[in-house]
Amino acid sequence: xxxxxxxxxxxxxxxxxxxxxxxxxxxxxxxxxxxxxxxxxxxxxxxxxxxxxxxxxxxxxxxxxxxxxxxxxxxxxxxxxxxxxxxxxxxxxxxxxxxxxxxxxxxxxxxxxxxxxxxxxxxxxxxxxxxxxxxxxxxxxxxxxxxxxxxxxxxxxxxxxxxxxxxxxxxxxxxxxxxxxxxxxxxxxxxxxxxxxxxxxxxxxxxxxxxxxxxxxxxxxxxxxxxxxxxxxxxxxxxxxxxxxxxxxxxxxxxxxxxxxxxxxxxxxxxxxxxxxxxxxxxxxxxxxxxxxxxxxxxxxxxxxxxxxxxxxxxxxxxxxxxxxxxxxxxxxxxxxxxxxxxxxxxxxxxxxxxxxxxxxxxxxxxxxxxxxxxxxxxxxxxxxxxxxxxxxxxxxxxxxxxxxxxxxxxxxxxxxxxxxxxxxxxxxxxxx
Amino acid sequence: xxxxxxxxxxxxxxxxxxxxxxxxxxxxxxxxxxxxxxxxxxxxxxxxxxxxxxxxxxxxxxxxxxxxxxxxxxxxxxxxxxxxxxxxxxxxxxxxxxxxxxxxxxxxxxxxxxxxxxxxxxxxxxxxxxxxxxxxxxxxxxxxxxxxxxxxxxxxxxxxxxxxxxxxxxxxxxxxxxxxxxxxxxxxxxxxxxxxxxxxxxxxxxxxxxxxxxxxxxxxxxxxxxxxxxxxxxxxxxxxxxxxxxxxxxxxxxxxxxx
Numbered sequence: 093x094x095x096x097x098x099x100x101x102x103x104x105x106x107x108x109x110x111x112x113x114x115x116x117x118x119x120x121x122x123x124x125x126x127x128x129x130x131x132x133x134x135x136x137x138x139x140x141x142x143x144x145x146x147x148x149x150x151x152x153x154x155x156x157x158x159x160x161x162x163x164x165x166x167x168x169x170x171x172x173x174x175x176x177x178x179x180x181x182x183x184x185x186x187x188x189x190x191x192x193x194x195x196x197x198x199x200x201x202x203x204x205x206x207x208x209x210x211x212x213x214x215x216x217x218x219x220x221x222x223x224x225x226x227x228x229x230x231x232x233x234x235x236x237x238x239x240x241x242x243x244x245x246x247x248x249x250x251x252x253x254x255x256x257x258x259x260x261x262x263x264x265x266x267x268x269x270x271x272x273x274x275x276x277x278x279x280x281x282x283x284x285x286x287x288x289x290x291x292x293x294x295x296x297x298x299x300x301x302x303x304x305x306x307x308x309x310x311x312x313x314x315x316x317x318x319x320x321x322x323x324x325x326x327x328x329x330x331x332x333x334x335x336x337x338x339x340x341x342x343x344x345x346x347x348x349x350x351x352x353x354x355x356x357x358x359x360x361x362x363x364x365x366x367x368x369x370x371x372x373x374x375x376x377x378x379x380x381x382x383x384x385x386x387x388x389x390x391x392x393x394x395x396x397x398x399x400x401x402x403x404x405x406x407x408x409x410x411x412x413x414x415x416x417x418x419x420x421x422x423x424x425x426x427x428x429x430x431x432x433x434x435x436x437x438x439x440x441x442x443x444x445x446x447x448x449x450x451x452x453x454x455x456x457x458x459x460x461x462x463x464x465x466x467x468x469x470x471x472x473x474x475x476x477x478x479x480x481x482x483x484x485x486x487x488x489x490x491x492x493x494x495x496x497x498x499x500x501x502x503x504x505x506x507x508x509x510x511x512x513x514x515x516x517x518x519x520x521x522x523x524x525x
Numbered sequence: 526x527x528x529x530x531x532x533x534x535x536x537x538x539x540x541x542x543x544x545x546x547x548x549x550x551x552x553x554x555x556x557x558x559x560x561x562x563x564x565x566x567x568x569x570x571x572x573x574x575x576x577x578x579x580x581x582x583x584x585x586x587x588x589x590x591x592x593x594x595x596x597x598x599x600x601x602x603x604x605x606x607x608x609x610x611x612x613x614x615x616x617x618x619x620x621x622x623x624x625x626x627x628x629x630x631x632x633x634x635x636x637x638x639x640x641x642x643x644x645x646x647x648x649x650x651x652x653x654x655x656x657x658x659x660x661x662x663x664x665x666x667x668x669x670x671x672x673x674x675x676x677x678x679x680x681x682x683x684x685x686x687x688x689x690x691x692x693x694x695x696x697x698x699x700x701x702x703x704x705x706x707x708x709x710x711x712x713x714x715x716x717x718x719x720x721x722x723x724x725x726x727x728x729x730x731x732x733x734x735x736x737x738x739x740x741x742x743x744x745x746x747x748x749x750x751x752x753x754x755x756x757x758x759x760x761x762x763x764x765x766x767x768x769x770x771x772x773x774x775x776x777x778x779x780x781x782x783x784x
Contacts, residue, residue: 167663190690219700284570466613467576467577468613469615470596470615471573471574471575471576472609472612472613472615473603473615473623474574474598475573475574475597475598475600475601475607475609476597476601476623476627476630476683476687477602477630477631477634477687478598478600478609478625478626478627479598479630480596480598482626482630483598486618486623486626487601487615487618489614489617489618490615490617490618491617492617493617494617495619
């Protein structure tokens with residue numbers, strides 16, 4: 093059922109408000125292309141395969157106002173490990189007061205993108221201008237502030253880097269922001285990065301992140317989306333892995349009424365190693381859509397992808413994951429798994445794992461398993477004296493726990509665990525693995 | 526302690542228990558033996574409250590309470606423990622957390638103090654030593670990737686933690702080598718007291734040499750066809766089960782049932 097008519101995207105009520113955002117200079121060519129793409133785009137409808145399950149109708153008539161700089165208490169959001177390696181953006185605006193980059197090795201650049209366009213000539217080369225994705229076009233044409241991280245050749249950054257995008261609705265009007273992130277790890281560099289979206293109230297975020305991991309560099313990237321359950325969140329991740337690069341990415345999403353995550357990873361040189369995991373924990377009224385694309389372009393790349401979704405109430409989780417193995421990509425080793433856990437009879441998980449293989453000497457596997465809690469496991473726990481509710485919570489938590497265990501910062505891991513525990517109403521589980 | 530009276534039960538359309546009578550007093554050890562498919566495991570699961578089994582007749586009293594009015598977790602907190610023939614693997618829940626949670630839920634229901642992780646660590650050390658498990662099993666996910674024997678040790682470890690009044694051990698010996706069986710047999714008998722009872726369900730008499738039941742019952746096609754002492758088990762070892770096969774199926778096969 094298509095409820096959105098094909099009308100120009102630019103006619104959407106929230107766009108004029110966005111236009112009012114002052115835009116820093118730089119990337120004129122890129123911005124121009126994105127602006128032109130925007131003008132040519134129509135609203136995605138559920139008649140299009142890529143948007144089949146994600147109905148944007150609830151969004152189209154909302155008149156979002158551009159977010160304004162605002163005082164936000166970020167105290168509880170501070171990760172102690174990243175005390176001196178943090179950038180904060182509030183309602184789309186760089187917040188120098190709450191940012192602190194004092195604990196970074198020399199040569200590491202962590203700053204507001206808008207003030208450093210000369211350092212980021214390559215911006216847009218990974219995500220493009222969004223010819224077929226209006227949310228990339230929108231961000232690229234009109235983003236204001238953003239985060240730039242450059243780790244120079246051979247530099248190992250000990251402290252994890254925390255880039256925090258906070259949105260808070262003030263007053264009646266829903267607010268919007270266009271977070272942007274550009275990350276480059278030069279040869280033999282290593283870093284841990286937390287990219288986090290937090291928010292309160294009815295907000296819209298159209299985020300675009302670009303990550304370039306050069307030869308033999310290592311990046312451990314945690315992406316956390318815990319906006320309010322009234323939020324709309326669209327995020328694109330475009331990654332390029334060069335020779336022997338190691339990239340571990342874990343996306344954890346709890347928030348948003350409607351969210352769409354589109355990670356796209358290109359393995360462009362041999363020996364690159366990718367881990368792309370994600371977890372969506374959804375309650376009543378939430379829709380989360382993950383469309384991933386892993387592109388093995390060259391021989392001997394490795395990719396591991398696990399997507400898990402927990403859906404309660406009438407939540408809907410969509411997973412559409414393509415692994416593309418090109419003719420030249422001999423020796424590719426790619427594994428993809430999608431697992432869905434349904435906690436209510438009204439919840440839904442739509443999974444479509446896809447392998448497209450054009451090379452003949454590869455090791456690839458994919459699978460999807462969607463189900464409810466195992467009644468035998470529930471009985472086992474009950475037979476040890478646990479009440480049914482506790483047994484259910486424990487098993488729900490257990491379903492998520494391996495992905496949470498991969499979060500590199502102990503403090504963040506603890507926070508996410510307690511969020512999952514709170515969401516599953518689990519009690520007394522503070523010391524679970 | 527446990528009174529089973531004319532119990533019948535089915536799973537799906539299959540009538541598995543067809544009128545069982547059994548009295549177990551505190552301080553006693555009973556063995557339930559029988560060939561495959563005779564209903565032994567079903568009896569254990571029915572007593573523990575597995576939802577897939579439907580009680581179609583009879584009653585069971587545990588310390589005077591109607592067992593079928595109690596949910597599986599209530600039965601466990603009241604002191605019934607089922608050692609599973611095939612313990613379930615639960616990835617993502619550490620064995621230590623699971624054991625502590627189980628301990629604390631029981632302690633809570635009995636008004637005793639719960640143990641924090643450090644206290645529990647002290648508490649569990651002695652027990653894990655008793656069942657001769659490596660400490661590393663505490664940090665692993667519950668039963669995940671455990672061998673058959675390791676799972677059985679873990680069941681007995683849980684029994685040590687929960688100290689049940691009535692333990693029902695279903696095919697404890699499967700997956701265990703002789704030495705492990707002897708160790709676990711000693712642990713299980715060490716837990717016995719005049720206040721506790723044990724129901725051992727087994728296919729092979731071998732385990733009974735380690736556990737020494739006072740009473741042995743043979744289950745055949747959903748009924749107890751013979752009861753005796755340890756000599757009955759030895760006879761079964763010699764002669765198998767076939768000689769106990771009822772000569773002709775009784776005409777009135779239907780056990781008195783409410784369903």
